[in-house]
Amino acid sequence: MIEEPPRLKIKSERKRPSDAQIAAFQGVPTGFVVDAMHGKGAMSGTIAPIGFGRDMDCVAAGPALTADNRPSDIMGTLAALNFLQTGDVLVAGFSGFQGCASAGDRVSRMIKNCGGAGFVSDGPMRDYAGIVEVGLPCWCTGLTPNSPYVSGPATVGLPVDIGGVRVETGDMVVADQDGVVVVPFAQIDAVIAALDGVRAAEEALDAEISGGLKFPDGVAQIIEGDDVTYV
Numbered sequence: 001m002i003e004e005p006p007r008l009k010i011k012s013e014r015k016r017p018s019d020a021q022i023a024a025f026q027g028v029p030t031g032f033v034v035d036a037m038h039g040k041g042a043m044s045g046t047i048a049p050i051g052f053g054r055d056m057d058c059v060a061a062g063p064a065l066t067a068d069n070r071p072s073d074i075m076g077t078l079a080a081l082n083f084l085q086t087g088d089v090l091v092a093g094f095s096g097f098q099g100c101a102s103a104g105d106r107v108s109r110m111i112k113n114c115g116g117a118g119f120v121s122d123g124p125m126r127d128y129a130g131i132v133e134v135g136l137p138c139w140c141t142g143l144t145p146n147s148p149y150v151s152g153p154a155t156v157g158l159p160v161d162i163g164g165v166r167v168e169t170g171d172m173v174v175a176d177q178d179g180v181v182v183v184p185f186a187q188i189d190a191v192i193a194a195l196d197g198v199r200a201a202e203e204a205l206d207a208e209i210s211g212g213l214k215f216p217d218g219v220a221q222i223i224e225g226d227d228v229t230y231v
Contacts, residue, residue, distance in 0.1 A: 008079055011157030015170030015185050016063050022087060024192045025061040025174050030181045033174045036194035037187065043120075043139075043163025043180040050125055050138045058137040060118030061174045062087040064167050064182070068155045071097035076154030077107065077121075083156060086115030089173040093160035094123030100146035103138075105130025112136045120173065120180050122162045139180050 025033070034041050049058030065088045067076035077092040084090060090111055094102040102123030108131050111119055118137040124144045125131065131138060157169045165182050167173075172183040172191075183191050222228065 005153045007152040007154075008075060009153070009155045009158065010079065010083075011155075011169065014065070014083070014157045015168075016085070017170065017172055017185070017188055021172070021188050021192065022062060024195070025172055025183075028061065028174060028195060030174055030176050030178045032195060032198045033181045033183060033191065035198045036191045037181075037183065041165070041181045041183060043165050043182070044122075045179060046141050047120065047122060047139050047163045047180055048141070049175070049177055049179075050128070050131060050140055050143070058118075058139065059176045060089055060137040061172070062089045062117040064089055064091045064169055064171045064173045066091050066093070066155075066157060066160045066167055066169045068093040068158060068160045069095065069102070070153065071095045072100050072148055073151055073154065074102060074107070074148045075150050075152040076156055077103060078150060079154065080156045081110050081114055084111065084114040084116050087117050088115070089118040089120060089175070090116055091160060091162060091167050091173060092119065092121045092123075093162045094121050096122050098124060098141060098144070100124075100148045101126035101144055102140065102148065105134055108134045108136040108138060118173070118175060120162070120175065137175065139175055 051058050065080055065084055067080040069076045080090055102121040103125050105127035112134055120139045124142040125140045126145050128143055159166055159168045167182050170185040172188055174181045
């Protein structure tokens with residue numbers, strides 16, 4: 001007989017970036033962060049800002065606090081509220097379940113009351129007008145009025161797979177209108193060091209395009225090279 005799992009499993013020791021590391025990601029576009037990680041790190045585009053640019057500005061950057069839930073259940077999400085620190089982004093796995101909401105305006109209000117900077121889930125949410133009123137930046141897969149349960153089993157602080165990315169507590173989450181990017185804890189300093197170069201390259205290219213650039217020089221060189229066949 002398979003042993004029943006505990007109703008709730010909580011990781012007692014949780015990593016967290018330093019204040020300086022957290023500050024380094026404030027106001028940085030997700031595209032810059034991805035480029036600093038060689039084009040990787042973003043969650044699936046199905047996880048999108050709930051405001052979609054219409055009613056609220058969805059931007060957040062902070063350490064992940066992870067919660068993992070069974071389909072249709074939010075035990076882990078609610079338990080994680082007890083461990084949120086100011087500036088954290090609550091990343092709540094919902095097993096990709098789309099049949100009911102993974103959170104609503106009340107949960108988003110409690111996250112904000114705890115000092116949380118944002119909420120990310122691979123399930124839908126509910127109570128759109130209330131979420132907009134609360135003003136907590138949220139990323140999810142859409143909207144549904146169906147209600148979840150609170151029964152478990154669930155985990156807090158342990159790794160969660162969400163949107164095609166494994167997230168661990170202490171990883172940096174950077175999210176905006178383009179989506180959600182996760183910087184693994186061990187790579188935070190390397191990514192910070194690479195950001196200046198990425199920013200400089202982006203600004204230089206923007207200046208060239210504004211000056212009339214029609215296509216990248218590298219592509220022109222390939223087209224004019226010997227390794228091209230016209231048919």
